Amino acid sequence: MTMQDKSGPYSDRHFNHTPRRNAEFITPPNLIKGKVGSGGLSEEILNKAQALLESSAVDFLPLAEIYLGNLQNGIEVSQTPTDNVSHEYLISTMIYPGMQLKANGRMFHYPLITTMADKMIQFLEVIETPNEKAVEIVIAFHGTIKMVIQARIQGDGGAKGRSLVKALEGACHRYFEKYN
């Protein structure tokens, strides 16, 4: 195939291909580089900042309770959907608070919550219909995360934490075996 021959696999005449676009490239001035100079940051500064992050005294529990409350609302909305709401919307009512739990858990010393919420998000990202059985799985996640918070289980929760995560994963697998 030559430059003139565009009928091969690279052709842009394929019915499913959008026409090629004219791209204009712009190189903006690197203003930040001019301000900060060169050489990077020392390991000492990075370690100091990481230590500060890890020793943060923020109490995650009030924040977690807000997110759990939002998740509970999402569960209730999904259990009693009205005709004019989409499945996507119903799933989003549960996925957004789940994302907050995932994002904030480990930042504030509750990595087990991040792990559990991550599993829940993965589940919600895959399902297409928030049917009764799917919502039951979310209820199980909600209850387990709530228990972790109430028991103030910081860190990964050890063997108990691992077994809780495994049980939640098992519930998800059983759902997919049955409904997918």
Place this chain on the structure above:
Amino acid sequence: MAYNFKNLSVLIVEDSRPMMDLVIAILQTFGVEKVITAENGSEAFKKFCTQKPDLIIADWMMRPMDGIQLVQQVRGHPDSPNKYVPYILMTGFSEKHRVLKARDKGITEFMVKPFSVRDLYKRMETIIERPRQFVRSGDFFGPDRRRKKDEWFNGQLKRETDVTPEDYMIVNTQKRGAKP
């Protein structure tokens, strides 16, 4: 020699106060002295227009304007004082379709929460040392979405400047002065 962040101004957009405080503390440890804060996208855009920060670090999920809507304003609003400003989006979402959505709206870097100090530093360092060109193409304006050059790419050619692997070889052979 090391970076001197003293003259760098950073706009942080985050609706969670504890998370905001953590990011501020990290940046201050890096040496950033001018930190501007906003709790949502609309407040942030006003501050961006008046205070013209060098860098924006924004959460995704906020109301009334989220981090994706904010980047669209920054890149496309007539009042935007710097359409090329580097933009780091923080979020708990890590699924590919969400990363692609953010990328297609013009963000510079994507950072998944929970994150470490080095995760944030790595993105800042990339912005300083390896800034990307901007591309204006059809309905897209933002940092070049192609981070890697694949000489053997055999998918759909989307830009008029794109070449097939064969064309690439011909051009490079000719550049070296040999007959193709």
